[in-house]
Amino acid sequence: MLGGIRRPVLLATAALVIAAPVASAAAPAPVARAWILVNPATDEVLASRNPDMRLPMASTTKMMTALVAVERSRPEQRVRVTAAAAAVGESSAELVAGERLRMRDLLTGVLVASGNDAATAVADAVGGSDAGFVRLMNARATALGLRNTHFANPHGLDAPGHHSSARDLAAIGEALMDVPELRAMVAHRTAVIPGPNGRGRRLLESHNLLLDIDPDADGIKTGQTEGAGYALVAHATRTRLGVDLYAVLLGSTGEVQRARDAKRLLDWGFRQYARPVLVNRGRAMVQVAVRDRPGVRLVLRSGGTPLRATIRLGRPVRQAIEAPGEVVAPVARGQVVGRLVIRQDGRVLGTRPLVADADVEGPGIMERLRSGISALLP
Numbered sequence: 001m002l003g004g005i006r007r008p009v010l011l012a013t014a015a016l017v018i019a020a021p022v023a024s025a026a027a028p029a030p031v032a033r034a035w036i037l038v039n040p041a042t043d044e045v046l047a048s049r050n051p052d053m054r055l056p057m058a059s060t061t062k063m064m065t066a067l068v069a070v071e072r073s074r075p076e077q078r079v080r081v082t083a084a085a086a087a088v089g090e091s092s093a094e095l096v097a098g099e100r101l102r103m104r105d106l107l108t109g110v111l112v113a114s115g116n117d118a119a120t121a122v123a124d125a126v127g128g129s130d131a132g133f134v135r136l137m138n139a140r141a142t143a144l145g146l147r148n149t150h151f152a153n154p155h156g157l158d159a160p161g162h163h164s165s166a167r168d169l170a171a172i173g174e175a176l177m178d179v180p181e182l183r184a185m186v187a188h189r190t191a192v193i194p195g196p197n198g199r200g201r202r203l204l205e206s207h208n209l210l211l212d213i214d215p216d217a218d219g220i221k222t223g224q225t226e227g228a229g230y231a232l233v234a235h236a237t238r239t240r241l242g243v244d245l246y247a248v249l250l251g252s253t254g255e256v257q258r259a260r261d262a263k264r265l266l267d268w269g270f271r272q273y274a275r276p277v278l279v280n281r282g283r284a285m286v287q288v289a290v291r292d293r294p295g296v297r298l299v300l301r302s303g304g305t306p307l308r309a310t311i312r313l314g315r316p317v318r319q320a321i322e323a324p325g326e327v328v329a330p331v332a333r334g335q336v337v338g339r340l341v342i343r344q345d346g347r348v349l350g351t352r353p354l355v356a357d358a359d360v361e362g363p364g365i366m367e368r369l370r371s372g373i374s375a376l377l378p
Contacts, residue, residue, distance in 0.1 A: 300355065
């Protein structure tokens, strides 16, 4: 029978600082009125300028249009395109009045082609009218806790009272990327939907040039109007780091500029992270006493597989040893006696068991006597 393990206590903490020169390098400054770079896993704003400034948002509006529609409709639902929707103008998915399309195809037209006609058709089908749908959009913005966003239409053309902020658009983008069917749509520069009345095909193309120049990017939405300038809500994942980031630019000066600035910002953001091995298997972590075995110390080593975790460079990584100050023999080699907890900025990066380094037999009669006498002596 294995010996008893007393209730674990915190024996020690230590800070391991893993840093690199790039961690302190200044962020690039996009040519835009407002911008932000966010890590959604930690809710940390890595860099920003005017992140809460209320600005026109152009067709980044359509992220909320798609989000509300997908939550309130069925993908195979057939929608009739009204004459009013087909006549909206400017950015278009080339819809024809009177044709009927599946909701999934209309949403592709909204997110890939940035069709104002598709956005209006979706609004009419889901909200009964533009005004009814806009009420749903604003209610969803309130539910997301957005403080600087108000919608006046479902497509994003400049209008009084139609505005958002870089921080709010990052939150909308995150909500959209949580919906698998929408996430799949925004990952591509082109898409195909049925042609008018089901005949032929329509090729849709997005203006998100970031998808052409950044292999880590997989969305999300561009926008451009006279009042808004050029806007972009971008997302990228660097799998080997285990990090994904959102970048938002409002009021950029052109399509190429916003794509290049977003890539520079995302690349800088990823350089703020690393994914090292923080704990190797078999590392000696602490020694604990053995009850009734005077002078005997048991080494506890890290067990399990090596712990690799994503860390923010330049910030301390702390390890805490949770183990009893004393164990009761017998203890078997490999027996779990405590655990090691690794944290950064208060977040647990991982844990590993602490296991006995060797077998420890129970005390003999003479050891029990010596231990008892020692306990009685002052």
